[in-house]
Amino acid sequence: MSTRDTCWLNKKIANKHYQTYYLAEKSPLATTIRAEFAVLFANASEVDEKDKATIVFERVLNAKLGVEGFEMTVSENVVTLSATSDKGLLYGFYHLYTQLAQDKAIQTIVSVPDQAIRMINHWDNMDGSIERGYAGESIYFKDNKFRRDFETIRDYARLWASVGINAISINNVNVHKYETRLILEENLPEVKYIADIFSSYGIKTYLSVNFASPKIVGGLTTSDPLDEGVNDFWAAIAKNIYRAIPDFGGFVVKADSEGEPGPFTYGRGHDDGANMFARALAPFGGHVIWRCFVYDCAQDWRDRSIDRARAAYDHFIGLDGKFDDNVTLQIKLGPIDFQTREPVTPLFGGLKKTNHIIEFQITQEYTGHQKHIYYLAPVWKEALDFDTKVNEKENLVKNLLKENSVISERSGIAAVGSVGMDKNWTHHKLMQSNLFAYGRLCWSNQLTSKEIAEEWLALSFDLSQEAAEKVLAILLTSRETYEFYTAPLGIGFMVKPHLHYGPDIDGYEYDRWGTYHFADRNGIGVNRTSIDGTGYAGQYAKQREAEYNDLATCPDNLVLFFHHLPYTHVLHSGKTLIQHIYDTHFEGVARVENYIATWDVLSEEMPAADFENVKTLLQEQHRVAKDWRDQVNTYFLRKSGIADEKGRHIYA
Ligand code: BDP
The missing domain is CATH 3.30.379.10 (Chitobiase/beta-hexosaminidase domain 2-like)
Structure with a gap:
């Protein structure tokens, strides 16, 4: 057992x-x-x-x-x-x-499932570490070898199959030294053990591959996607893999992004790169998943003409229709990077003739490292239900994924996984709900966040109705709570560089990553309008563009994503921007204090280990929420010179 x-x-x-x-x-x-x-x-x-x-x-x-x-x-x-x-x-x-x-x-x-591809991407490295992993070591790898804990992998496959997941990539999209060799003969028997377990649960196995493999492990002098030798290399690799693993899924590729190699090195386009893999895999029914997370990660913060939010659209919209049938583009749900509040990427609705999937993140990179409670279903629902208003009528992302893909079986959803060797998989017991919610939502897009959380609670615990309602209320308010005590109104980041946990308001402000808030004594926010800003808003369909451009219609929760505003600007809520910042930061911490009080009442009904797990982590959440509150409020009090109208204590 x-x-x-x-x-x-x-x-x-x-x-x-x-x-x-x-x-x-x-x-x-x-x-x-x-x-x-x-x-x-x-x-x-x-x-x-x-x-x-x-x-x-x-x-x-x-x-x-x-x-x-x-x-x-x-x-x-x-x-x-x-x-x-x-x-x-x-x-x-x-x-x-x-x-x-x-x-x-x-x-x-x-x-019948609403989406065809329902996938998990692991960011696991062969040394056992997991990029952005917060629940222990990799379940697949250890010490640059395979961990060979097949029982764990089987248990994991069961969990996912039970909520309908049908594809998993097992290694990091940043493919390092050892992982580049995963495609080689020497590793295929071990990949096959994993693939066979997944396959017995209806799940296809994929590998993330290094674009520069022909040079790194193939002995070639180039990895140019139009070079004959390079194409022969990939054809031979594909043939070998399918001989060993006939139902292998295919490759996931991150190219020309954050230091990863790609077709740009050879003056080629992303269509050339993706189609090269597609040709190699096609004879075996294989599939390439090509990520659209391509942007300049070495920009100069002094150069105001570059807007990272524009990057995915700018790189890929001109390539629409140029990809082979067995290529699928994978697009992050927001244009920047899994912040707690971002608009939905305009490539959804923009692409019309290309297979594509939306990418979510289950691992809580920017959302509390599985130490904070953050139920993600509302974030995903919001993206799937987003009305792009393309062609001036209702056109929801969840429908466009299939409708605008050439082959609907090649469209769907992928998410970065969150499990590790921690006994409860996710470190925080309550964050198992995100695994469950992801699978259920991929299968049935119309389920509500509440319905899914109720199902999860009923299956996971034996709680009285009163207790279940208490936990439900915590889950359903958790995203807003986190949003309240972190970066305000869609501005994002303000996190400790690289770690992405806890506050550091100017941590990225004068750095190269393109994630700026532009706060000064007069105001804060990024002007991304198509009137006199970066033009990002112009990537949307006309009605959306107009809505985001105009302060009268731009939603409050995204207003700093689209506009640079004075602290005295009055939001739709009737509050000034500065007062909103103060109020939400006090409220966010107060909510965590309520969670702590609520949780204590549940000690009789929760299994002891789960009770202790959440109780301990809530203390950590509280500690960090207070840090956020105090740093953010102090920062903006000093910048703006405007006092809290309620006279609460802010460290000045
Ligand atoms: C960012 C992560 C980085 C990933 C990258 C990606 O910080 O670790 O490699 O996304 O999606 O959010 O490729």
């Missing part, structure tokens, strides 16, 4: 004595379903004949279910799960389990 926290797969179904009938006895996924049945229905006890129930699995031809959907029908004591593939049956089985585990009535349902 595994020693890991089984998260939302904790409960055993015991109320009925279920039997199963399974048709495709030999497939690996059928074996998985039987194994899952044995674990999740382990407590089935002797019961009356009238309480016995049967689960029938059947493979059907039913176009409306697609490859991954399922239908569940219920009559008397028979539950029938039907799907066109064993993968669909696996998803149906988990659905049945989660309904029973929540004591919900079993109802007839047809369920």
Whole structure:
């Protein structure tokens, strides 16, 4: 038996004595379903004949279910799960389990995923470290070798399959020395062990690759995507990988970004780079995921003409339609970098003829390092439901992902993962909710953040309704709370450089990364209008551009992202900018104090380890929230010279 926290797969179904009938006895996924049945229905006890129930699995031809959907029908004591593939049956089985585990009535349902690609990107290095990882070491690697903890990987695969994840890349997008060799023969048997486990749960394995591999490990003098030798190199690599791992997913590539090599070195475009990989992988049905996080990370802070927010659009919009069918562009949800509040990247709605996926971040790089409570579902919902207003009508991101991709099966969602060797996977017990929420939301875009959190709570704990509501309230307010005590109104950053945890207001202000707030004695914010600013707002459809350009319509929570404003500017809320900064920073800390008080009341109902875990981390959250409050308030009091109208203490 595994020693890991089984998260939302904790409960055993015991109320009925279920039997199963399974048709495709030999497939690996059928074996998985039987194994899952044995674990999740382990407590089935002797019961009356009238309480016995049967689960029938059947493979059907039913176009409306697609490859991954399922239908569940219920009559008397028979539950029938039907799907066109064993993968669909696996998803149906988990659905049945989660309904029973929540004591919900079993109802007839047809369920088809809203997004085709539902992916996790690990940023794991072979030395065992994880870039932006906050929950212990890598589950895959240690000491520049494979960790070979297959039980952990199997447990991990179960968690993701149960919420519908179907693709995982296992290594960092910044591909260092050892990881560059992952594509080579010497490492393929080990990659295959991992891929086989994932595959038995319906998950495809991808590798992040180094664009400069032909030079680094291929003995070539160039990595030029138009060079014949380079193309031969990648063709041979692909052939080798697919010989070892026939259902391998493909490559994830970060190129020409933050020091990573790329096609620009050779005067080539990103279409040339991506299509080179596409050609190598195409004969095997493989897939290239090409990241759009391309920007100048060595800019001069004195040069006001460069705006990092513009970069993804400026680099990729002109390439729309120029990518091969097995290329998918991966675009971060916001134009800068996973800040707590950013507008949605204008490439969504901008791209019309290119496969693309939206990139989220589960790991809490800028959102509290899994020491602070930050339930991410509202951030993701906001992005998926964002109305681009392209063509002057409603055009939501969640629909455009498929509609504007040439091949809808090559569109969807990816997210940077957050797990490590910590026993509870995520370091903070409550942040398991983000894993669950990510999978559920990828599958069903219309679920609300609240519904998902309720499901997660019901599956993960045995709480009274009163207690569950308390935890729910903490989760649902957590993003705003964090936003309140950190950088105000969409300005972002103000974090400790490199670490990205805790306040450092001018940490990046005179640095090369392009993440400036421009605060002086008169005001703060970045003028990104298309009237007299950087022009970023002009990358949106007309209505959005007008909305962001105009202070009368620009939403308060993004106003400093788009405008440079005096501290006396009056927001839509009726408060001045400076008073908003003071009020939210006091309020943010007060909320954390309330969380602490609420949590203490839960000691009877929470398992001891989980109770202690959250209690301890809340103290840390409180410590850092106070730091944020005091540094931000002091900074702006000194800059503006305007006192808090409520007369609260600010360190002047
Ligand atoms: C930034 C991280 C950096 C990643 C980069 C990326 O700070 O560690 O390598 O994103 O997405 O947020 O490639």
